[in-house]
Amino acid sequence: MNNQTFIEGNSSAGAGSPISPGRPVWNPNLYQLQQKAPRPKPVVCKRYIPSCPPYYGSEFHGVLSHQEAAAIVTEEGEYLVRQSGGVQEFYTLTFRFGDKLKHYKLYYDGQHFVKEKHFDTVYDLVADGLVTLYFDEHAAPFLEVMDKFNCYEKSPYMTLNKLKLKKVLRNSCRKSDALFSTTGFIENEKDHSEKTALITKAVSSEIDTEEQVEYDKPHSFKVHTFKGLNWCEFCGNFLWGFIAQGVKCEDCGFSAHSKCSEKVPCDCCPDLKQLRGVFGIDLTTLVKAHRTTRPFVVDKCIGEIERRGLDSEGLYRVSGFAEEIETLKMALDKDGDQADMSPEVYDNINVIAGTLKLYLRLLPIPLITFETHPALIAAAQKKSQRDQLAGIKDALTLLPLAHYNTLKFLMEHLYRVVQQQGTNKMTSHNLSTVFAPTLMPAPDLSKCGGLPGMTYEISVLETMITSQQAIFS
Structure with missing residues (x-):
């Protein structure tokens, strides 16, 4: 946030102006107060x-x-x-x-x-x-008002995002003019209204589609030294001082006072420009940034495996070439969902499978989170299968929604792998043994005296695969 934004937010333009929300966005009081402070x-x-x-x-x-x-x-x-x-x-x-x-x-x-x-x-x-x-x-009177500010809906962040949304709609309308003119769309009053409706629907679908799931994600705030003049995106007041003036979200760039950051809801919308590739990025952060239901890496790898690899013997058990897996990892980090993993480039399906396992292994928070892990183990220890299934379903409600949707998709895929076990030789037990250390790593190995046994983890995953319809219904 720079001083130019401050000037535009406080411009004298009317409420209908494209650069003004109709009221001051940034509060200059603390900035003016800093200007009055004595100089060294x-x-x-x-x-x-x-x-x-x-x-x-x-x-x-x-x-x-x-x-x-x-x-x-x-x-x-x-x-x-x-x-x-x-x-x-x-x-x-x-x-x-x-x-x-x-x-x-x-x-x-x-x-x-x-x-x-x-x-x-x-x-x-x-x-x-x-x-x-x-x-x-x-500054006490100003800080008192600032501390009492608690209306996120009226924050500069929300106000400016609404303006950006309107700008997207306007730009889409302009682009569509060329599209309709080249397709021979007759421009009369009726056609114009139909065109406007189609554009609005298209823009809205980009922002809010049935396929897209809105996930709650907390901001990743870190103390930050801002260069130049900056204002808090929560309360609209100046970030005073010369270093460590406030905090900034590492994922979306949201800037705020330290106290104001405590009031911000879990609505971080990561900026792709803020992310360092794909691998090793928090799962919820990645799907929020790409506006997808699941990480595109999971969809892309599983899609390719199901197209040409379900009957491959030892699928997920046989390792692909490490150099090729690293090459594909770098391509996905660089090119995203445009990375080429066709058979012309990677003819060995085990490279694709190995890349998927690597992605899951490098997640900073495992797909089955540390909070969910103990509840699943407790469910696996129940005596009847009915109680086990009920316990697993209850335990999975502890997962963040993005993790749950990804796990559901993965288990459905592994179930289809098992359907081909006559040719690929991969039973549900084999697959569970392969995936247990990746999907359900022990919360704290130091307390386990080394690498713990994975008996219950394997059992839980096997149940998830074989009973995925009942568990994820």
């Missing part, structure tokens, strides 16, 4: 200091007492670095804020810091400190 002014030492550390400049005054520093630092914003005398020598940052002189122990580890924030220069450290102190004194 280094007090230059006019004498030569032979013991000056290389990471300090002319603001270093050597050994100086509190009283001597107070006599030098007289104006607000002025600062210097001095060395304490005595048994324990250390460096002190002294600066004036208002009518008070502030003293802080100053540290250096490649960057300058007083507390947790690290800065490239002492000037930046003082600038951030002055803003923080100024906000502590003057």
Whole structure:
């Protein structure tokens, strides 16, 4: 979010303007407050200091007492670095804020810091400190209103997304004009209304189709240092300070104050540009980014296997060539669902099967999550098959929806593999033995004294395959 967005959001355009939501989006109060904060002014030492550390400049005054520093630092914003005398020598940052002189122990580890924030220069450290102190004194009324803001529907994020949606519709209308003109569509009042209806339907279907499932996904917020001027996409207030001003979602780029991020619902819509390929990416993050029900890797690999490999002996048990699997992995990371896995490129179906297993193995959160794992094991230990099936169905409700849909699709596929066991020699037990370590890794191997037995995991998967219609109905 840059200052240009701020200007557009607060433009004087009317409610019908394409660049204005009809009301101010960004609140400038905190920005204006930061502009009023005192600026750092280094007090230059006019004498030569032979013991000056290389990471300090002319603001270093050597050994100086509190009283001597107070006599030098007289104006607000002025600062210097001095060395304490005595048994324990250390460096002190002294600066004036208002009518008070502030003293802080100053540290250096490649960057300058007083507390947790690290800065490239002492000037930046003082600038951030002055803003923080100024906000502590003057920002309370604004922060109180900001803390009470709890209406996500009225946030700049939602407002701007609505504007983007309208822009998509307008652009689609423009593109469609050329389409209808080349197809000989007669432009009269009736045809125009029909065309508009078709366009609206097409755009809507891109955004909300029956095939698409909306998954809840929490944001992956990390403390972030924003360059330039930035505003919180939740409350619309300025992200003040010079470093670590707030947090940013690593998946979708949502920017917010740390406190505001706690109020944001689980509606992260990952940006494909934010993702580093396909493998090793959280499953829900990937499907949200691609707007699909399941990871396209799973659909693509299973589709290819069912077209030409269901009768392949040892399917999923026989390993493909590691180099070819790595090549296909790189192609999927780079080209996405456009990657070519046809028999002309990969004639060995075990390479496709191996790539699917690799994708599932590299998931940061297993397809059958650690939270679901114990409940499935408990279900497998029940005495009657009826109780086992009921227990498995209950346990699977703990899965995130994207995981559940993917597991359902995979079990349906493995059931079809088993139907060909006369030729591929892969029974439900064989397949469960192959997939158990990938789909149901132990939650904590350190507590198991090494690699645990997979008896119950194999049993659960075998039941899921053979009874997939009853379990996933």
